[in-house]
Amino acid sequence: MAIHKRFRNLKEVSFLMLLFCFITARLSGQVIFPKPLSPRTTGYDIKAKLDTREKKVHGEMTAFWVNQSGDVVKTVRLHMYMNAFRNKKSTFYRESNGSMPSNPKDSGWVNINIITDKRGNDLSSRMKFISPDDANPYDMTVTEIELAEACNPGDTVFLNIDFTTKLPSNIIRTGYSDNFYFVAQWFPKFGVYEPAGMRYALNGSWNCHQFHRNSEFYSNHSVYDVSLTVPSDYVVGSGGMLMTESTDGSGNKTLILRAEDIVDFAWTAWPEYAVFEDQWKHVKIRLLMPPERKGQTKRQMQAVKNALEYLDEHVGPYPWPYVTVVDPPMIGAGASGMEYTTLFTSQSSYIMPEFIRIPEMVTIHEFGHSYFMGILASNEFEEPWLDEGVNTYWEERIIDHYYGGMLGYPIPPMPDRAQARMSYVGSENRQAVSNAAHSWKYPHSTYGMMSYQKTGVILQTLEGIIGEEMMDRAFREYYSRWAFKHPSGKDFINVVNEVVTGNNGNAYGPDLNWFFSQTLYGTGICDYRVSGLKNYKEAGDSIYRSVAEIERIGEVMLPVDILVHFEDGKEIREKWDGLSRVKDFEYTGKDRIEWVKIDPEFRIRLDVNYINNSMTTDFDDLPLSRMRNKLIAFLQFFLTFFAL
Amino acid sequence: MNIISALRNGMYRSAKAWKSLLVIWFFYLLMTALLASPIKSAFSAGLGNSTITQMFSKDLNMEFLTDMGSSFSSVASFLRAGVLLLIIINIPVNAFFTGGLFRIITREDYSTSDFWNGASANFWSFLVISLLISLMVLASFFIFMLPLSFLMAGDGVSDVTIVLAGMVLFVLFFMWLGVLLLVADLSRSWQSAFVNNRCFAAIGYGFRQAFRIFFRGWPMMLLLMIIQCLFIFLVAAVLRRVAPQTSFGVLLLFIGSQLLFFLRIFLRAVRYGSVVSLI
Numbered sequence: 041m042a043i044h045k046r047f048r049n050l051k052e053v054s055f056l057m058l059l060f061c062f063i064t065a066r067l068s069g070q071v072i073f074p075k076p077l078s079p080r081t082t083g084y085d086i087k088a089k090l091d092t093r094e095k096k097v098h099g100e101m102t103a104f105w106v107n108q109s110g111d112v113v114k115t116v117r118l119h120m121y122m123n124a125f126r127n128k129k130s131t132f133y134r135e136s137n138g139s140m141p142s143n144p145k146d147s148g149w150v151n152i153n154i155i156t157d158k159r160g161n162d163l164s165s166r167m168k169f170i171s172p173d174d175a176n177p178y179d180m181t182v183t184e185i186e187l188a189e190a191c192n193p194g195d196t197v198f199l200n201i202d203f204t205t206k207l208p209s210n211i212i213r214t215g216y217s218d219n220f221y222f223v224a225q226w227f228p229k230f231g232v233y234e235p236a237g238m239r240y241a242l243n244g245s246w247n248c249h250q251f252h253r254n255s256e257f258y259s260n261h262s263v264y265d266v267s268l269t270v271p272s273d274y275v276v277g278s279g280g281m282l283m284t285e286s287t288d289g290s291g292n293k294t295l296i297l298r299a300e301d302i303v304d305f306a307w308t309a310w311p312e313y314a315v316f317e318d319q320w321k322h323v324k325i326r327l328l329m330p331p332e333r334k335g336q337t338k339r340q341m342q343a344v345k346n347a348l349e350y351l352d353e354h355v356g357p358y359p360w361p362y363v364t365v366v367d368p369p370m371i372g373a374g375a376s377g378m379e380y381t382t383l384f385t386s387q388s389s390y391i392m393p394e395f396i397r398i399p400e401m402v403t404i405h406e407f408g409h410s411y412f413m414g415i416l417a418s419n420e421f422e423e424p425w426l427d428e429g430v431n432t433y434w435e436e437r438i439i440d441h442y443y444g445g446m447l448g449y450p451i452p453p454m455p456d457r458a459q460a461r462m463s464y465v466g467s468e469n470r471q472a473v474s475n476a477a478h479s480w481k482y483p484h485s486t487y488g489m490m491s492y493q494k495t496g497v498i499l500q501t502l503e504g505i506i507g508e509e510m511m512d513r514a515f516r517e518y519y520s521r522w523a524f525k526h527p528s529g530k531d532f533i534n535v536v537n538e539v540v541t542g543n544n545g546n547a548y549g550p551d552l553n554w555f556f557s558q559t560l561y562g563t564g565i566c567d568y569r570v571s572g573l574k575n576y577k578e579a580g581d582s583i584y585r586s587v588a589e590i591e592r593i594g595e596v597m598l599p600v601d602i603l604v605h606f607e608d609g610k611e612i613r614e615k616w617d618g619l620s621r622v623k624d625f626e627y628t629g630k631d632r633i634e635w636v637k638i639d640p641e642f643r644i645r646l647d648v649n650y651i652n653n654s655m656t657t658d659f660d661d662l663p664l665s666r667m668r669n670k671l672i673a674f675l676q677f678f679l680t681f682f683a684l
Numbered sequence: 685m686n687i688i689s690a691l692r693n694g695m696y697r698s699a700k701a702w703k704s705l706l707v708i709w710f711f712y713l714l715m716t717a718l719l720a721s722p723i724k725s726a727f728s729a730g731l732g733n734s735t736i737t738q739m740f741s742k743d744l745n746m747e748f749l750t751d752m753g754s755s756f757s758s759v760a761s762f763l764r765a766g767v768l769l770l771i772i773i774n775i776p777v778n779a780f781f782t783g784g785l786f787r788i789i790t791r792e793d794y795s796t797s798d799f800w801n802g803a804s805a806n807f808w809s810f811l812v813i814s815l816l817i818s819l820m821v822l823a824s825f826f827i828f829m830l831p832l833s834f835l836m837a838g839d840g841v842s843d844v845t846i847v848l849a850g851m852v853l854f855v856l857f858f859m860w861l862g863v864l865l866l867v868a869d870l871s872r873s874w875q876s877a878f879v880n881n882r883c884f885a886a887i888g889y890g891f892r893q894a895f896r897i898f899f900r901g902w903p904m905m906l907l908l909m910i911i912q913c914l915f916i917f918l919v920a921a922v923l924r925r926v927a928p929q930t931s932f933g934v935l936l937l938f939i940g941s942q943l944l945f946f947l948r949i950f951l952r953a954v955r956y957g958s959v960v961s962l963i
Binding site: 330369370390391458466573635650651652654659660662663666667669672673674676679682683 | 712713715716717719720721723724727728730731732733734735736737738740741744745746747748750751752753767770771774775778782814817818841842843844846847865868916919920923927928929930931934937938941942944945948949952
């Protein structure tokens with residue numbers, strides 16, 4: 041190569057290296073937190089412009105990934121989530137059973153236009169789409185890039201990417217509708233490299249799954265420096281803190297945003313948002329909603345504060361100084377009920393009576409995800425129960441604590457935890473699969489019930505066995521040990537085992553694996569019943585021999601309490617390990633057994649039939665008579681409503 | 685006659701017809717008890733000898749009831765089918781009884797024999813009138829709600845616009861319903877004066893007369909409709925909260941609810957009597 045060309049190349053390389061140094065210095069600079077909360081394995085410096093005419097986002101990004109493993113890594117993998125909406129052949133669309141729109145105008149995609157490394161090497165020819173989950177050759181949601189130079193342990197991979205994202209018009213978490221934009225999963229994003237021994241990895245490899253209909257996400261805690269250019273009249277909400285805002289005189293404004301130690305960066309823009317702010321201790325709460333819903337502001341803010349307070353007390357602190365709540369308008373309803381650590385979306389409407397707590401339930405649930413998958417960044421692809429189910433358990437505790445245990449729906453109203461149990465018990469497919477399955481492998485529409493409700497009920501049952509205080513200790517330790525890391529289900533169970541045995545010795549056995557193996561990782565059901573209640577008396581004798589006959593019908597074996605009540609009012613509480621199929625409790629005395637109850641406090645929430653948990657010699661049908669009389673009156677009025 | 689006088693006259697006529705109202709009440713009690721009692725028995729059977737009913741002190745606990753599994757689904761299906769059957773049976777039953785009521789209220793002869801004569805004589809014509817007016821009510825409902833469905837399907841329409849539009853349309857429908865009910869009552873009062881089945885002529889008369897006495901008849905009808913709606917909401921709110929814990933309390937609940945239902949029938953008779961008084 042001629043010397044002047046070599047010199048010019050050297051100048052270019054030096055300039056690029058200086059540029060990268062500047063950017064990494066900015067990315068690793070401390071703006072929000074004096075010390076990083078996470079290892080900051082990845083970082084993204086994105087300059088993006090929203091094109092409202094083409095419904096696109098044009099982006100230039102410098103991203104880095106630090107090889108914190110002991111492996112020499114030759115490839116990197118990026119999520120290209122938006123390609124799930126590219127066409128009907130994507131894995132996402134196939135698994136949706138054809139429910140996506142077919143109009144090309146409605147599609148979404150992300151294209152990498154230019155991709156270079158820190159030396160300026162063009163990597164586009166080294167890119168290929170892969171399908172590690174289902175070998176679908178048409179799915180383009182994961183791309184693998186062969187690096188020009190292998191990345192040694194401790195080295196950093198820099199990628200300079202020019203990309204274009206087309207937003208879909210049918211909002212499934214992300215997209216646009218009219219002039220409303222919710223932009224999530226919008227840029228090429230590193231997967232998570234798991235060295236051997238991390239989570240379940242036997243060998244070091246990329247954990248980078250395709251985008252499935254029933255899956256969410258998994259990524260490293262990152263630093264984000266985002267420059268967003270949008271039309272001046274748009275109100276923007278994002279997962280970052282606003283650093284500066286400027287207008288360029290051509291009808292656009294640019295917001296410089298920074299977020300630290302979060303797993304995802306999403307944003308929204310709509311000219312008609314009304315903005316409300318409130319404060320809870322160190323956390324500034326920013327609420328964006330349609331202006332006509334301002335009547336809902338107070339209850340939304342209160343829900344966030346309740347969640348902050350409860351989780352702070354029972355799990356651990358919320359570290360960020362801000363949180364953004366977005367209540368999308370009706371045209372953007374597809375974006376509601378979703379979480380992006382420091383930004384989440386809720387759901388309410390113009391008229392929402394106070395006694396219907398749907399907005400609070402959604403707000404509290406989605407805020408809870410800032411802990412369960414935000415701080416405790418589990419793999420939502422492989423263990424959806426570890427964030428959705430755990431979060432459901434905490435949502436139920438918060439709702440039932442602050443709102444009197446009444447959700448307001450369905451009719452008649454019932455506690456949130458009761459509604460979860462109903463969903464699980466009432467599901468015909470509750471034994472179809474265990475929680476060991478990856479999210480996209482749950483059959484027959486069981487993903488929601490298994491990840492959310494069944495796991496919530498499992499944790500309610502665990503609470504019933506070990507007590508609420510022990511649950512809190514376990515979660516505090518889980519938070520303390522795994523905050524800003526990637527815990528697996530195994531890690532969570534190990535913490536529970538450690539805390540429970542550390543505080544209770546062998547009261548529950550050497551560990552609680554017997555519990556989790558049956559409930560989380562098994563498909564059996566729990567069902568105990570009182571099969572008989574006998575009171576024998578010999579002729580001429582004044583002494584009764586009474587027997588309470590208990591059976592285990594289900595496969596799951598859990599310790600249960602039995603409460604025996606005699607006619608004279610005396611009660612005896614027995615403890616049974618629940619292992620055998622049959623257990624009899626015999627008594628002799630002057631009084632007969634009047635009733636027997638298994639689990640009288642309804643702590644074993646997994647029991648699928650509470651009705652057979654008890655038996656009495658004197659059945660009380662007064663409530664049923666009351667129901668009948670009310671039903672008669674209701675039917676009478678109902679019929680006359682249909683008469684002229 | 686003005687509205688107040690018509691209402692007063694209507695109450696008087698209805699009070700005089702108390703024996704017939706009792707008959708109507710009894711038949712409705714019989715019909716609904718024939719559905720409600722087996723449901724109670726089904727629940728009793730499904731709950732066995734469980735103490736779970738102790739958890740139903742305030743209200744039926746849906747979480748525990750659904751633990752009945754397929755038994756609960758069967759009871760729910762039975763209830764759905766039963767309600768549908770009752771709605772269907774109610775059409776001719778209501779036509780029959782309103783025939784009798786209109787006869788005695790119009791002729792001011794309150795004997796039960798006249799009630800039964802009128803019921804049987806007017807049955808077919810009243811049935812046709814009821815069905816035709818009901819069809820008009822249903823069609824009107826869809827016509828009034830059509831703009832709302834267009835709004836909901838449209839892009840960029842805020843939920844406050846939809847809610848406000850829905851409320852306005854519902855109010856307009858309610859007002860139009862008053863006209864249709866007035867027509868129905870006038871048609872039936874005219875028909876009850878004849879022996880022969882002249883239902884279509886009766887409906888024609890009903891429309892003509894409704895617009896002739898519109899400024900007295902329609903406000904009076906709206907007032908009666910509002911009173912009845914408020915009454916029903918009040919009854920629903922009370923019954924929802926009442927949860928007696930003793931057998932005597934449950935008996936009082938039954939008696940009280942039946943008294944309220946009798947009052948409901950009475951109010952309807954007041955409506956018929958008031959309309960008749962206006963003619």
